[in-house]
Amino acid sequence: MFRKILYPTDFSDCSARALEYVKKLREAGTSEVVLVHVVDVREIEAVVTSAAWLGETAAEYEARFQNEIREDAKKRLDEVRHELEGAGLKVSVKLPEGVPFKKILKIAEDEDVSLIVIGSHGKSNVREMLLGSVSEKVIRGSKRPVLVVKRDDTGISW
Amino acid sequence: MFRKILYPTDFSDCSARALEYVKKLREAGTSEVVLVHVVDVREIEAVVTSAAWLGETAAEYEARFQNEIREDAKKRLDEVRHELEGAGLKVSVKLPEGVPFKKILKIAEDEDVSLIVIGSHGKSNVREMLLGSVSEKVIRGSKRPVLVVKRDDTGISW
Numbered sequence: 001m002f003r004k005i006l007y008p009t010d011f012s013d014c015s016a017r018a019l020e021y022v023k024k025l026r027e028a029g030t031s032e033v034v035l036v037h038v039v040d041v042r043e044i045e046a047v048v049t050s051a052a053w054l055g056e057t058a059a060e061y062e063a064r065f066q067n068e069i070r071e072d073a074k075k076r077l078d079e080v081r082h083e084l085e086g087a088g089l090k091v092s093v094k095l096p097e098g099v100p101f102k103k104i105l106k107i108a109e110d111e112d113v114s115l116i117v118i119g120s121h122g123k124s125n126v127r128e129m130l131l132g133s134v135s136e137k138v139i140r141g142s143k144r145p146v147l148v149v150k151r152d153d154t155g156i157s158w
Numbered sequence: 159m160f161r162k163i164l165y166p167t168d169f170s171d172c173s174a175r176a177l178e179y180v181k182k183l184r185e186a187g188t189s190e191v192v193l194v195h196v197v198d199v200r201e202i203e204a205v206v207t208s209a210a211w212l213g214e215t216a217a218e219y220e221a222r223f224q225n226e227i228r229e230d231a232k233k234r235l236d237e238v239r240h241e242l243e244g245a246g247l248k249v250s251v252k253l254p255e256g257v258p259f260k261k262i263l264k265i266a267e268d269e270d271v272s273l274i275v276i277g278s279h280g281k282s283n284v285r286e287m288l289l290g291s292v293s294e295k296v297i298r299g300s301k302r303p304v305l306v307v308k309r310d311d312t313g314i315s316w
Binding site for chain 1: 159160178179182183185186187278294297300301302303304305306307308310
């Protein structure tokens with residue numbers, strides 16, 4: 001029932017809270033975790049479009065920027081992987097590019113996971129206020145159960 | 159982390175699916191379940207307003223109708239309680255009246271639960287299409303984690 005968990009993270013505080021629940025679910029039979037960070041193509045486009053390229057072409061700038069983002073994400077994913085493995089879980093790591101909620105739903109199906117564990121709010125508060133949160137879209141589109149971990153158990157939610 | 163669960167049910171198929179997850183969470187440390195059915199005051203008002211009262215006053219009709227709903231809900235809650243107790247869980251039962259998502263959020267706070275386990279869709283498809291589902295409002299308003307169990311793991315979600 002909780003055997004294989006999909007845990008998408010954007011490295012926000014709320015994602016870190018969700019990680020604690022993933023680890024705890026080992027006691028309820030979780031053995032495997034698919035750890036995912038989606039590089040949001042729309043953010044890269046937005047930055048590239050609005051940036052000034054000091055001596056670079058747009059393509060060079062985009063390639064460099066994208067590379068930096070991926071390298072940073074790899075390091076962070078590695079830390080999370082170690083933490084999950086330390087809790088006795090088998091982990092596979094994915095770092096795709098795309099629109100986060102779509103990629104998350106696709107991976108949930110491809111990997112046939114039992115459960116998705118996700119933070120209710122990501123890093124990008126402004127985008128979420130305008131377009132709704134990734135977690136809301138994941139819950140709507142998912143065929144599988146979703147455990148939504150809120151930003152702050154003691155604070156005020158929107 | 160999962161010690162005390164709030165499990166609201168409207169006796170739909172989706173709520174029944176959610177019940178299986180509540181039982182399974184015992185392995186992850188759940189010991190106590192607050193089992194809740196909210197009698198939706200808006201539904202009673204709608205029925206009373208639109209009904210013809212054969213020899214009854216509106217107040218008599220409302221009282222009788224409300225009583226029937228409560229008696230039916232009590233029986234169903236009793237069945238669910240037995241099932242949870244059979245799984246080794248301590249259960250307290252609540253049958254309040256009100257607007258479901260508001261009552262659910264209030265009880266989650268009053269009872270200081272660790273987790274809410276809820277079906278993604280209730281019985282009233284038309285109302286949900288117009289006003290959004292109870293589960294969506296619970297997720298938004300909750301300070302606590304919410305496990306959302308979807309209607310059909312193999313079917314198509316909206």
